[in-house]
Amino acid sequence: MMMRQRGLTLIELVVSMVIIGIAVVGILKVMEITTRHSADPMIQHQAVAIAEAYLEEILTKSYDAGPGTGTRDQFDDVDDYRNLPDTVVRDQFGNAIAGLGDYAVTVAIADTALDGVNVKRVDVTVTHSTLVNMTITGYRADY
Known part of the structure; x- marks a missing residue:
């Protein structure tokens, strides 16, 4: 066969x-x-953490204590942070934080009113070389 x-x-x-x-x-x-793109979530998470740290620092200051002068560790009211550009991420004393050199922070503050209450709108924007700008906003009321 x-x-x-x-x-x-x-x-x-x-x-x-x-x-x-x-x-x-x-x-x-x-x-x-x-x-x-595997590092993108980490970069975004760090950017959010940086923005939240700056916003928390700013919002814990008084609404208005008069004209501010001096270095960042002497800032005592929200307006002292107006137009703050940090090309390097810094702590509340103005010291650069190691390992975050690719990030930059800018702060914009605008006077406005919400329901008849004077407030300062605080926009903290964090940028990274591979990330579009990330902005978070908070309000500090004059009470």
């Missing part, structure tokens, strides 16, 4: 290699995109 041989033709082999090649390229592309 003669057994019939089974196998693949050359055309079938070439077609399957092309299909497998396309699939591998697609998988590698997805992995490359995922790897490239």
Whole structure:
């Protein structure tokens, strides 16, 4: 009894290699995109933490204690932070924080009123070389 041989033709082999090649390229592309953006959540989380720290520091100061002078550790009211540009993230004493050199912070303060109460709107914007600006806002009331 003669057994019939089974196998693949050359055309079938070439077609399957092309299909497998396309699939591998697609998988590698997805992995490359995922790897490239894997640090984004960490950068965003750090930016939020920095912005919240600045906002908390500012909002704990008095509404208005008169014209401010001096260094950051001498700031005693919200207006002292007006137009504060920190090209390097700093603590409340003005010391640069190691490891956060890629971030920059700006503070904008605007006088406004909410329901007849004088408030200062505080916008803290944190930027990073690979992140669009992230801004958080808080209000300090004159009570």
